[in-house]
Amino acid sequence: MAKQTQAFNAEIKQLLDLMIHSLYSHKEIFLRELVSNASDALDKIKFQSLTQDNLMTPGTELMVRLEPNKEHNTLKITDNGIGMSPEEVVEYIGTIARSGTKKFAQLNQELKERPELIGQFGVGFYSSFMVADKVTLHTQKAGTHSGTLWESKGDGTYTIDEIPRAEGHGTSITLHLKKFEADEEVQDFTDVFVLKSLVKKYSDFIAYPIRMKGETEDETLNSQKALWLKSPSEITKEEYKEFYHHLSHDWNDPIKTIHYKAEGTMEFNALLYIPTQKPWNFNMRDTEYGLNLYIKRVFIMADCKDLLPPYLRFVKGLVDSSDLSLNVSREILQQDRQVTQIRKSVVNKLLGGLKDMLTKERGMYEMFWNEFGATLKEGFPGDMPNKEKLQELVLFKSTASDGWTTLEEYIGRMKEGQKDIYFMTGDDLGKMMDSPYLEKLKEKNYEVLLMADPIDEWVTDSLREYKEKKLQSVTKEDLNLDTEEEKKKKEEETKGFLERFKPLLESMKDTLKDQVKDVNISERLTETPVCLVAGSHDPSAHMQKILSQMGQDKGLNAKRIFEINPKHPVIEKMMSLSADQQKLWTEVLYSQALLNEGSSIPDPKKFSKQLAELMLKQ
Numbered sequence: 001m002a003k004q005t006q007a008f009n010a011e012i013k014q015l016l017d018l019m020i021h022s023l024y025s026h027k028e029i030f031l032r033e034l035v036s037n038a039s040d041a042l043d044k045i046k047f048q049s050l051t052q053d054n055l056m057t058p059g060t061e062l063m064v065r066l067e068p069n070k071e072h073n074t075l076k077i078t079d080n081g082i083g084m085s086p087e088e089v090v091e092y093i094g095t096i097a098r099s100g101t102k103k104f105a106q107l108n109q110e111l112k113e114r115p116e117l118i119g120q121f122g123v124g125f126y127s128s129f130m131v132a133d134k135v136t137l138h139t140q141k142a143g144t145h146s147g148t149l150w151e152s153k154g155d156g157t158y159t160i161d162e163i164p165r166a167e168g169h170g171t172s173i174t175l176h177l178k179k180f181e182a183d184e185e186v187q188d189f190t191d192v193f194v195l196k197s198l199v200k201k202y203s204d205f206i207a208y209p210i211r212m213k214g215e216t217e218d219e220t221l222n223s224q225k226a227l228w229l230k231s232p233s234e235i236t237k238e239e240y241k242e243f244y245h246h247l248s249h250d251w252n253d254p255i256k257t258i259h260y261k262a263e264g265t266m267e268f269n270a271l272l273y274i275p276t277q278k279p280w281n282f283n284m285r286d287t288e289y290g291l292n293l294y295i296k297r298v299f300i301m302a303d304c305k306d307l308l309p310p311y312l313r314f315v316k317g318l319v320d321s322s323d324l325s326l327n328v329s330r331e332i333l334q335q336d337r338q339v340t341q342i343r344k345s346v347v348n349k350l351l352g353g354l355k356d357m358l359t360k361e362r363g364m365y366e367m368f369w370n371e372f373g374a375t376l377k378e379g380f381p382g383d384m385p386n387k388e389k390l391q392e393l394v395l396f397k398s399t400a401s402d403g404w405t406t407l408e409e410y411i412g413r414m415k416e417g418q419k420d421i422y423f424m425t426g427d428d429l430g431k432m433m434d435s436p437y438l439e440k441l442k443e444k445n446y447e448v449l450l451m452a453d454p455i456d457e458w459v460t461d462s463l464r465e466y467k468e469k470k471l472q473s474v475t476k477e478d479l480n481l482d483t484e485e486e487k488k489k490k491e492e493e494t495k496g497f498l499e500r501f502k503p504l505l506e507s508m509k510d511t512l513k514d515q516v517k518d519v520n521i522s523e524r525l526t527e528t529p530v531c532l533v534a535g536s537h538d539p540s541a542h543m544q545k546i547l548s549q550m551g552q553d554k555g556l557n558a559k560r561i562f563e564i565n566p567k568h569p570v571i572e573k574m575m576s577l578s579a580d581q582q583k584l585w586t587e588v589l590y591s592q593a594l595l596n597e598g599s600s601i602p603d604p605k606k607f608s609k610q611l612a613e614l615m616l617k618q
């Protein structure tokens with residue numbers, strides 16, 4: 001074959017144009033792409049030589065070599081991998097790689113609009129044109145004797161010639177680096193320190209040595225340690241920890257490490273860590289999260305959100321897939337079925353690992369829970385398919401003791417005749433303990449779960465029941481605490497109360513008609529004269545408070561029911577008061593009910609005045 005000049009096809013021209021005029025600041029990713037191609041070529045020859053003799057000289061060490069040349073302003077990247085035949089060069093280097101073709105049309109438009117995405121696309125070989133104004137590729141297919149020399153200035157054409165390669169099989173790519181203006185802030189890719197740090201950053205875990213000529217001898221720039229590809233039995237605790245520090249920049253040790261390999265329909269390795277402590281920026285809105293994604297040991301992206309649901313955002317780690325195509329972008333990943341499956345598997349493993357910790361290392365689990373429990377609970381509204389698993393993992397405070405309890409443990413302590421799981425939400429555990437809403441339950445010796453995280457409102461809302469026991473808020477109507485017999489007795493009693501207190505109830509209803517839905521005889525109070533309860537289908541007072549803090553309570557303000565304790569002397573005394581006095585007392589009691597549940601009263605000044613008025617009456 002004589003030297004020929006050929007034109008790139010239209011798609012390549014577009015791509016080249018993009019690369020050459022790219023304003024993308026991370027031009028350095030070209031090295032990642034070329035090293036990754038070299039590593040693939042090494043994988044291929046390694047694999048093929050298993051079944052094919054004479055493909056390479058026995059004892060050949062497979063490697064990648066970097067040769068910077070300051071004087072000529074070039075960088076040469078060489079591998080002794082499988083190489084390409086002339087046809088392959090034309091096919092692969094003259095057209096967009098098979099894998100890329102389909103997505104190119106859409107990709108091209110996207111890259112024009114958002115050049116920062118280039119780093120996330122596997123633009124492969126062509127990324128060299130971001131840093132070079134001429135690229136020479138010399139390659140020879142293993143098992144053949146004719147080499148191919150390909151060259152292009154990225155100007156729409158390339159030349160191709162047949163020239164054997166002195167070193168035999170493999171590929172060398174020489175980049176004639178562009179001269180960048182000082183203000184373009186592009187690194188010097190002939191600088192050994194720059195190259196070393198880039199290899200560390202992107203290609204440290206490539207399984208073949210990446211070498212560069214040092215002062216006296218060749219230096220290997222990558223650690224080659226793809227820790228996650230080793231079997232867990234070969235990895236020491238120290239190695240796991242070291243790697244965690246490197247990965248997370250967290251100098252504490254992780255509380256749990258989960259390392260596994262998925263096989264079958266989908267192959268990937270996952271190395272996952274649960275930190276001991278929240279990082280300082282954990283609760284900041286824009287903090288990135290996600291797992292690092294590798295494809296066949298090549299780093300693709302950090303913080304890949306598609307691999308981790310938000311409620312597990314505290315998890316650090318990586319996934320190394322053998323199936324995904326290198327030509328992935330964040331956008332493409334979102335729709336990828338395999339990615340969804342990987343995430344599912346990762347979530348399963350994590351929830352399983354947490355369950356394990358809960359059963360075997362309770363103290364550790366409680367430490368974890370103190371840090372990340374509130375985050376994990378977001379899974380209730382967020383990941384309903386995993387509700388069954390999450391409900392086994394959730395811990396609550398309760399009236400039974402100072403410590404944490406699981407739902408399972410709560411059920412184990414339920415009293416005879418107790419039908420439901422009782423809970424109360426609020427923002428202060430101490431206040432909740434003294435809440436009038438608990439009076440009746442305390443009398444019955446029923447345990448109540450106390451929930452003080454804002455998310456708990458959503459947790460209980462989606463949990464609804466556990467092992468066929470209903471989760472019942474103590475601040476809602478229909479507490480249903482009594483046995484059939486007690487109920488009957490109560491009904492009689494209540495009927496009597498209703499009759500006796502009818503005029504008072506009417507007067508109270510009239511006074512509070514704008515504030516409450518109804519005034520009723522209470523069955524839950526023993527010591528307190530009044531309280532407010534939410535209708536069984538209405539949001540609780542605490543929920544309304546949270547929503548109003550979030551500015552989302554528009555139109556919600558569901559009116560509640562004002563319950564009075566018919567056995568309380570204050571209520572009794574009210575019967576004999578004048579209409580005016582009844583009105584005053586009702587208003588004062590209503591304010592007290594608000595204060596008791598942790599709400600604020602709308603008009604504190606008026607409340608104080610009313611109290612003073614009552615005091616003077618004595």
Ligand code: ADP
Nearest residue numbers: 037038041083084092097122124125126171326
């Ligand atoms: P991709 O790697 O995503 O397929 P590239 O444009 O980087 O896209 O490469 C296109 C193809 O060229 C590769 O799939 C591979 O077949 C071939 N190729 C690239 N670099 C090398 C190399 N160093 N050795 C052998 N083949 C290579």
